[in-house]
Amino acid sequence: MSLGHATPAPPATTDEIMAVVAARELRGTATCFVGIGIPSTAANLARRLYSPAVVLVYESGAIGAKPLRLPLSIGDGELADTADVVVSVPEIFNYWLQGGRIDVGMLGAAQIDRFANLNTTVIGDYDAPRVRLPGAGGAPQIAASCGKVVVVMAQSARTFVGELDFVTTVGHGDGPGARERLGLRGRGPSVVVTDLGVLRPDPSSRELVLTAVHPGVELATAKDETGWELRVARDLSTTVPPSTYELSALRALVAEREPRR
Amino acid sequence: MTEILALDEAVAGLVHDGDCVALEGFTHLIPFAAGHELVRQGRRELTLVRMTPDIVSDQLIGMGCVRTLVFSWGGNPGVGSLHRLRDALEHSWPHPLEIEEHSHAGLANRYVAGASGLPFAVLRGDAGTGLEGRSPHVAEIACPFTGERVSAVAALHPDVSIVHAQRADRSGNVQLWGITGVQKEAVLAATRSLVTVEEIVDALEPRPGATILPSFVVSTVSCVPGGTHPSYATGYSERDDAFYASWDAISRDRETFLAWMAAHVLPGAGGITP
Numbered sequence: 001m002s003l004g005h006a007t008p009a010p011p012a013t014t015d016e017i018m019a020v021v022a023a024r025e026l027r028g029t030a031t032c033f034v035g036i037g038i039p040s041t042a043a044n045l046a047r048r049l050y051s052p053a054v055v056l057v058y059e060s061g062a063i064g065a066k067p068l069r070l071p072l073s074i075g076d077g078e079l080a081d082t083a084d085v086v087v088s089v090p091e092i093f094n095y096w097l098q099g100g101r102i103d104v105g106m107l108g109a110a111q112i113d114r115f116a117n118l119n120t121t122v123i124g125d126y127d128a129p130r131v132r133l134p135g136a137g138g139a140p141q142i143a144a145s146c147g148k149v150v151v152v153m154a155q156s157a158r159t160f161v162g163e164l165d166f167v168t169t170v171g172h173g174d175g176p177g178a179r180e181r182l183g184l185r186g187r188g189p190s191v192v193v194t195d196l197g198v199l200r201p202d203p204s205s206r207e208l209v210l211t212a213v214h215p216g217v218e219l220a221t222a223k224d225e226t227g228w229e230l231r232v233a234r235d236l237s238t239t240v241p242p243s244t245y246e247l248s249a250l251r252a253l254v255a256e257r258e259p260r261r
Numbered sequence: 262m263t264e265i266l267a268l269d270e271a272v273a274g275l276v277h278d279g280d281c282v283a284l285e286g287f288t289h290l291i292p293f294a295a296g297h298e299l300v301r302q303g304r305r306e307l308t309l310v311r312m313t314p315d316i317v318s319d320q321l322i323g324m325g326c327v328r329t330l331v332f333s334w335g336g337n338p339g340v341g342s343l344h345r346l347r348d349a350l351e352h353s354w355p356h357p358l359e360i361e362e363h364s365h366a367g368l369a370n371r372y373v374a375g376a377s378g379l380p381f382a383v384l385r386g387d388a389g390t391g392l393e394g395r396s397p398h399v400a401e402i403a404c405p406f407t408g409e410r411v412s413a414v415a416a417l418h419p420d421v422s423i424v425h426a427q428r429a430d431r432s433g434n435v436q437l438w439g440i441t442g443v444q445k446e447a448v449l450a451a452t453r454s455l456v457t458v459e460e461i462v463d464a465l466e467p468r469p470g471a472t473i474l475p476s477f478v479v480s481t482v483s484c485v486p487g488g489t490h491p492s493y494a495t496g497y498s499e500r501d502d503a504f505y506a507s508w509d510a511i512s513r514d515r516e517t518f519l520a521w522m523a524a525h526v527l528p529g530a531g532g533i534t535p
Contacts (some may be wrong), residue, residue, distance in 0.1 A: 072500075073338035073505075075288020075440050075442075077499060086470070088441050088472075089441075089442050097366070098366065135333060135335055136333055136334065136364040136390070136392060139364070141364060141384070143386070167389070167391045168391065182388040183385055
């Protein structure tokens with residue numbers, strides 16, 4: 001193969017687009033509370049590409065973790081070994097998160113509603129679950145106390161629902177004033193990044209509005225995959241596709257995540 | 262005064278059917294060997310408290326040891342579901358399982374209140390969630406000074422808390438470092454405690470940042486090197502991520518699960534770890 005005719009890298013997958021777009025949301029972030037999965041991938045990508053000084057905080061108590069490989073769990077030794085400090089679980093939640101010291105939280109969910117409330121507890125009836133999910137973990141307090149929240153999840157009529165089967169985590173409650181009434185001091189979800197596009201809460205109604213679709217995604221698809229009548233921004237944009245630079249950094253990061261034997 | 266006992270004697274003396282037993286360790290230092298001993302001794306009707314039920318909880322639930330699970334996040338981190346937990350909740354196998362769930366902050370603060378000798382702890386963030394009202398141990402209260410609404414969580418007092426640590430001295434002073442989780446609070450909140458350790462040494466070398474559980478709060482120490490596998494002990498072992506991944510297939514099917522437990526955990530099996 002001659003130089004200049006190298007096989008082009010394969011196009012970005014939907015997971016890769018989600019991770020890159022979520023990472024872009026962390027530009028300028030000083031402190032980020034990180035969950036496992038795509039949120040962790042996005043946060044670590046942001047640290048490599050946009051915000052090298054970002055302090056990554058994991059609920060296992062690792063503050064300032066700088067993992068060389070993506071952790072499988074929030075309590076991997078790599079996180080503690082590379083952290084500035086490791087504190088106990090009560091301390092991370094009470095002093096650092098509840099104390100209002102974290103700028104951005106990143107969360108995923110199994111279900112979301114039009115006000116960005118999240119369900120990670122159960123699908124179906126609580127007492128006779130169709131699918132039992134892991135539960136709350138740190139999510140309610142991450143959403144309560146971080147300055148703002150970036151939600152990353154795949155979008156479908158099954159995940160974007162008219163009514164949650166269980167409210168695990170309050171986003172914008174039932175609309176304006178709900179967070180204040182509940183004593184939730186952070187601003188709540190500021191963006192939802194999906195495999196189809198990007199949604200942001202309307203500043204006055206707090207309802208999610210589709211503000212961008214990813215390249216190749218039809219607006220009709222985004223509407224069809226939403227279980228309520230989706231509001232669309234008048235200036236709906238198309239996501240800038242992941243650059244070669246972003247994609248190669250992401251792929252290098254993911255390639256390092258091989259289970260240790 | 263701390264007793265130093267073999268694991269089987271320690272578990273037999275400390276844990277009885279129907280007890281409330283906390284097994285703590287936040288990804289790191291999970292007391293697997295002690296959990297397996299509970300299975301071998303056929304403990305029943307336990308209330309198992311664990312913030313992050315993972316494989317050891319899946320094993321205890323699948324073997325029918327647990328009546329009630331008190332928890333805040335139940336899954337195989339980075340891998341997926343706990344199939345034995347889900348089978349118990351979705352299909353009542355091997356028998357119905359009651360649950361009481363919290364947020365991480367809620368359950369951590371229940372231990373803090375228990376360790377502090379207070380009736381409850383306060384926090385933000387449970388308000389407005391479905392967790393309120395599901396648990397008899399979460400309630401909204403007004404701050405007596407400002408009137409602000411906050412959540413209260415009731416103190417938790419396990420009959421026994423079981424944790425794993427790096428080392429202890431011969432008097433039973435315990436040293437634990439790395440990700441320390443909620444183990445100190447779990448031990449201080451409990452009536453009795455068992456600490457399994459990687460090694461027992463003549464004198465504990467001081468370590469910055471290490472948690473010390475002085476012998477007067479530790480009922481029993483058992484020396485169980487490797488007793489946290491497939492979790493890990495900083496300074497002694499690494500997390501066996503491959504085993505966590507393989508548990509998905511082992512636990513998905515009831516017969517495969519039972520065969521695995523028979524081969525690796527039950528009396529006469531090869532050992533405490535795969």
